[in-house]
Amino acid sequence: MYKCVSLLLLLMGRGVLSQEVEVCSKTVINSCSDCIRSGAYCTWCKQLNFTKPGEQEAARCDTRAQLEERGCMGNDIISPMNTLTVTKNTALSTNAFVKDEPIQLRPQEVNLKLRPGLPRTFKLDFRRVEGYPVDLYYLMDLSYSMEDDLRSIKTLGNELFKALQGITKQGRIGFGSFVDKTVLPFTNTNPEKLKKPCEEKELFCQPAFGYRHVLSMTENKADFNREVDKQRISGNLDSPEGTLDAIMQAAVCGDRIGWRNSSTRLIVLTTDDGFHMAGDGKLAGILEPNDERCYMDKQLYTKSNDMDYPSVGQVASQLEKNNIQPIFAVTKNMENVYRELSRMIPKSEVGVLSEDSKNVVELIQAAYNRLSSKVTVTHDALPDNVRVTYTPLCPGGGPAGDKGVCDNVIVGEMVSFNVTVTADECIDRERSFLIGPLGIKDKLKVSLSTRCECECDDPKEENHKDCDRKGKVNCGMCSCNAGFVGQKCECAIGEKDESSLRAACRKDNGTECEGRGDCVCGICQCYVQQGGSTYYGTHCECENESCEKFQNKLCGGNGKCRCKICECNPEYEGTACQCKKSDEQCRTPSGSVCSGRGTCQCNQCKCIEGYQRPYCLTCPACQTPCITKGKCIECLGFQTGPFSKNCSQTFGWRGQLLCPDTKDPRMSGVAKHLRHHWRLHCGRGPDRLTDPAHHQSHPLHERREGVPQV
Ligand SMILES: *[C@@H]1O[C@H](CO)[C@@H](O)[C@H](O)[C@H]1NC(C)=O
Ligand SMILES: *[C@@H]1O[C@H](CO)[C@@H](O)[C@H](O)[C@H]1NC(C)=O
Numbered sequence: 209m210y211k212c213v214s215l216l217l218l219l220m221g222r223g224v225l226s227q228e229v230e231v232c233s234k235t236v237i238n239s240c241s242d243c244i245r246s247g248a249y250c251t252w253c254k255q256l257n258f259t260k261p262g263e264q265e266a267a268r269c270d271t272r273a274q275l276e277e278r279g280c281m282g283n284d285i286i287s288p289m290n291t292l293t294v295t296k297n298t299a300l301s302t303n304a305f306v307k308d309e310p311i312q313l314r315p316q317e318v319n320l321k322l323r324p325g326l327p328r329t330f331k332l333d334f335r336r337v338e339g340y341p342v343d344l345y346y347l348m349d350l351s352y353s354m355e356d357d358l359r360s361i362k363t364l365g366n367e368l369f370k371a372l373q374g375i376t377k378q379g380r381i382g383f384g385s386f387v388d389k390t391v392l393p394f395t396n397t398n399p400e401k402l403k404k405p406c407e408e409k410e411l412f413c414q415p416a417f418g419y420r421h422v423l424s425m426t427e428n429k430a431d432f433n434r435e436v437d438k439q440r441i442s443g444n445l446d447s448p449e450g451t452l453d454a455i456m457q458a459a460v461c462g463d464r465i466g467w468r469n470s471s472t473r474l475i476v477l478t479t480d481d482g483f484h485m486a487g488d489g490k491l492a493g494i495l496e497p498n499d500e501r502c503y504m505d506k507q508l509y510t511k512s513n514d515m516d517y518p519s520v521g522q523v524a525s526q527l528e529k530n531n532i533q534p535i536f537a538v539t540k541n542m543e544n545v546y547r548e549l550s551r552m553i554p555k556s557e558v559g560v561l562s563e564d565s566k567n568v569v570e571l572i573q574a575a576y577n578r579l580s581s582k583v584t585v586t587h588d589a590l591p592d593n594v595r596v597t598y599t600p601l602c603p604g605g606g607p608a609g610d611k612g613v614c615d616n617v618i619v620g621e622m623v624s625f626n627v628t629v630t631a632d633e634c635i636d637r638e639r640s641f642l643i644g645p646l647g648i649k650d651k652l653k654v655s656l657s658t659r660c661e662c663e664c665d666d667p668k669e670e671n672h673k674d675c676d677r678k679g680k681v682n683c684g685m686c687s688c689n690a691g692f693v694g695q696k697c698e699c700a701i702g703e704k705d706e707s708s709l710r711a712a713c714r715k716d717n718g719t720e721c722e723g724r725g726d727c728v729c730g731i732c733q734c735y736v737q738q739g740g741s742t743y744y745g746t747h748c749e750c751e752n753e754s755c756e757k758f759q760n761k762l763c764g765g766n767g768k769c770r771c772k773i774c775e776c777n778p779e780y781e782g783t784a785c786q787c788k789k790s791d792e793q794c795r796t797p798s799g800s801v802c803s804g805r806g807t808c809q810c811n812q813c814k815c816i817e818g819y820q821r822p823y824c825l826t827c828p829a830c831q832t833p834c835i836t837k838g839k840c841i842e843c844l845g846f847q848t849g850p851f852s853k854n855c856s857q858t859f860g861w862r863g864q865l866l867c868p869d870t871k872d873p874r875m876s877g878v879a880k881h882l883r884h885h886w887r888l889h890c891g892r893g894p895d896r897l898t899d900p901a902h903h904q905s906h907p908l909h910e911r912r913e914g915v916p917q918v
C-alpha cells in the first residue's frame with residue numbers, strides 16, 4: 209500500500225514537471241507545418257542534409273533544444289512566434305466634453321497572430337470619463353395595483369432630472385409602460401373589459417395593452433412631465449406581467465427609444481409583480497418564439513399577441529449587446545424574484561421600491577453608483593478553440609478568469625486588466641471578437657489569426673542539386689517533380705506505377721513495411737525506434753533489440769541479437785545463449801554423466817523423476833518405499849523373502865493380497881510394476897535385498913544413514 213502511494217506521488221510529480229518542461233510529442237509529421245501544428249514547442253530544422261539517408265524527415269521536428277543538440281543551426285530552426293500589433297491606440301479622454309466621442313478604453317484595435325497553444329498577454333486600460341452622457345428609460349408597470357406609484361412618478365419628474373444632472377450634464381430621460389398580452393388568460397377579453405380593464409370605480413382607465421413606448425429620450429423636463437401626466441392606469445387578469453416583452457422591445461428598438469450611441473444606458477423598471485417568460489405564451493396558444501426583433505407601430509408593440517415572451521437568456525443577451533444596464537425597482541414582495549433575474553443579467557441592479565414609489569430617485573442613484581463602481585470586462589462570442597482570460601490589475605481585483613472584475617472604482621480612475629489570448633488550434637482564416645467592459649460602448653476589436661505555416665525561405669531553384677536536380681527544396685526536404693520519389697528524388701518511378709511500388713513494400717500482402725517504416729520508391733525506409741535502435745530488413749521485419757533475455761541480459765550477454773534471434777558465441781548455446789556448451793557440470797567424480805539417471809542439458813543434469821541434482825544420485829522420495837515396504841515388494845514382485853507367504857498383514861499392504869496369488873493373471877501386471885520399481889529405485893534384484901552383504905555395498909544403501917531401517 210505504502211509503495212503504491214509513493215509510486216503515485218512520484219508519477220504525479222512527474223506529471224507536474226512535464227507541464228513545465230518544453231516538450232514536443234510528435235504524431236504524424238510529414239511537413240514543417242504538420243510539425244508546427246503538433247505542439248507549441250515543436251520546431252523544425254530546415255537544414256539541408258539534416259536527415260541521414262533513409263531517415264524519416266519527421267526527425268526534423270523536435271524541441272529547439274533537441275534540434276540544436278543534434279546539430280541544427282539556430283537560424284535553420286523554424287518556429288513561428290506570437291505577434292501582437294496594436295493597430296489603433298488612441299489616448300483615453302479625460303472628460304466627456306471632447307469634439308469626438310470620448311475614448312474610455314485603450315487600445316481599440318489589436319491584431320494577433322498566435323502560435324497554437326502559446327498564450328499571449330497584453331494590457332487593457334479603462335477609464336470612465338466624468339460627465340459621460342446618461343440615457344435613462346423609465347419603464348413602468350401600469351397594471352392596476354401600480355396606481356399609487358403612477359401618482360408618485362407624476363410628481364417626481366423634476367427630482368429625477370435633478371438627480372441625473374448631478375451625474376452628467378448630458379442626461380436624458382425616456383418613458384414607456386406595459387401591462388401584458390391582451391389575450392386570455394392574461395387579460396379579460398370581454399370587449400367591455402378590454403376597453404376598461406380597471407375596477408368599476410376607476411374613472412381614468414386606459415384600454416388593455418402590452419407595451420407602449422410613450423416618450424423618446426429627451427432633455428426636456430416639461431415634455432417628460434406632460435407625457436407622464438397623461439398616463440392612465442390599466443389592468444389585466446393574472447399577476448405576472450408582460451415585463452420581458454417590454455424590456456426586449458426597449459432594448460432592440462434603439463431608434464424609437466432614442467438611445468444615443470455614446471451614453472450610459474439605463475432602464476429603470478418599476479413593478480410590483482413577477483413576469484411571464486418564454487413558454488407562457490402557450491397558455492394563450494401563442495407558439496411563435498420570440499425573435500428578438502423590434503416590432504413597433506405608433507408606439508405600440510405590434511407582435512404582443514402573436515409572439516411568445518422572450519426567455520431570460522434572450523433578454524440578457526440583448527441587454528448586453530446593446531450595453532443597457534437594467535435597474536429593477538421593485539416592491540419588497542418581489543425583491544427575491546428580481547434578485548434571481550439580476551443574477552442572470554450581468555450588469556443589473558435591484559432596489560426596493562416603497563409602496564408608492566416615492567423613493568425611486570434615491571434608489572436609482574444608489575443603483576447607478578453601484579453599477580458604475582464595478583468594472584467587468586469580458587468578450588462576445590469567441591472563435592472556436594480560442595480562450596481568453598483576464599487578470600485584473602487593480603487593488604483588490606478579483607481572480608483571473610473569463611471575466612475581469614474591478615470593484616469600488618471611482619469615476620475618472622483608470623483600471624487595467626491583463627488579457628491573455630490562447631488559440632488551441634489552427635484557425636482557417638482571420639476571425640475577430642470584441643472585448644470590453646459590460647454596459648460600456650467602448651470595445652477593443654481583436655483580429656486573430658494563427659501561425660501554422662512555415663516560412664522557410666527556400667532556395668528558388670526548381671531543380672535543386674541536393675534533390676538530384678529532380679525537385680525543389682521545401683523546408684529542407686525535397687519536393688520531387690512528377691515521376692520521381694525518394695528522400696533526394698533519387699528514384700524514378702519509371703515504368704512501374706505507384707501501386708506496384710507499394711506492393712513491393714508488403715510482405716505476404718501484410719502491412720506496408722510491417723508498419724515500421726515508409727515505403728519509398730518500392731523500398732522500405734525503416735523507422736528509428738525511440739531507444740535509438742533501427743528496424744531493418746527488406747520489410748523492416750527485423751530489429752536487434754527484442755531477442756530473448758537471460759538474467760536480464762539480451763542473449764544472456766553471450767551472443768549477438770540479430771533480427772530477433774540470438775547468435776551465440778561459440779561456447780554458448782540456447783535460445784538466449786544461456787547455456788555453456790559442456791557437460792563438465794554433469795559428470796560425477798567417477799565420470800558418468802548424470803549417474804545414468806538423466807541427461808545433461810545446458811551443462812546441468814536433467815534427472816529422471818525423483819532424483820536430485822547435481823548428479824541424479826539420490827532419490828529420497830523413491831527410497832522410502834524400499835525401506836518400509838521393501839520386503840513386501842520383494843514378496844509380491846519376486847515371490848521371495850521372509851514374507852513370501854503373507855505380507856499384507858505385516859505391512860498393511862492391500863489387506864487381502866497374498867504373495868502366492870501373484871500367479872493370478874490379474875496380479876501379474878502389479879508384480880511387473882513392482883519389479884520395475886524395485887530395480888529402478890531399490891536395487892537390481894531381490895538378491896541384493898535378501899543378502900545383507902549386498903545391502904552394505906549398494907550405493908544407495910551407503911547413503912541411507914540416518915534413515916530409520918525396517
Ligand atoms: C548534402 O549532401 C550532398 C551529398 O552528400 C552534398 O553534395 C551536398 O553538398 C550537401 N549539401 C549541403 C548543403 O551540405
Ligand atoms: C501582466 O502582463 C505582463 C506582461 O505580460 C506581465 O509581466 C505581468 O506579470 C502580468 N501581471 C499579472 C498580475 O499577471
Ligand SMILES: *[C@@H]1O[C@H](CO)[C@@H](O)[C@H](O)[C@H]1NC(C)=O
Nearest residue numbers: 309462463467468469470649
Ligand atoms: C450609432 O452607431 C450605429 C452603429 O454603430 C451607426 O450606424 C450610427 O450611425 C451611429 N449614430 C450616430 C448618431 O453616431
Ligand SMILES: *[C@@H]1O[C@H](CO)[C@@H](O)[C@H](O)[C@H]1NC(C)=O
Nearest residue numbers: 711712714715716717718719
Ligand atoms: C496477395 O493478394 C493477392 C490479391 O488479393 C493474391 O492474388 C495473392 O495470392 C496474395 N499473395 C499472398 C502471398 O498472399
Ligand SMILES: *[C@@H]1O[C@H](CO)[C@@H](O)[C@H](O)[C@H]1NC(C)=O
Nearest residue numbers: 742743744752768769770771
Ligand atoms: C543487428 O545485429 C547484427 C549482428 O550483430 C548486425 O550485423 C547488424 O548491423 C545489426 N543491425 C542493426 C540495424 O543494428
Ligand SMILES: *[C@@H]1O[C@H](CO)[C@@H](O)[C@H](O)[C@H]1NC(C)=O
Nearest residue numbers: 853854855856857858866867
Ligand atoms: C497372514 O497373516 C495374518 C495375520 O498375521 C493371518 O491372519 C492370515 O491367516 C495369514 N495368511 C496366511 C495365508 O498365512
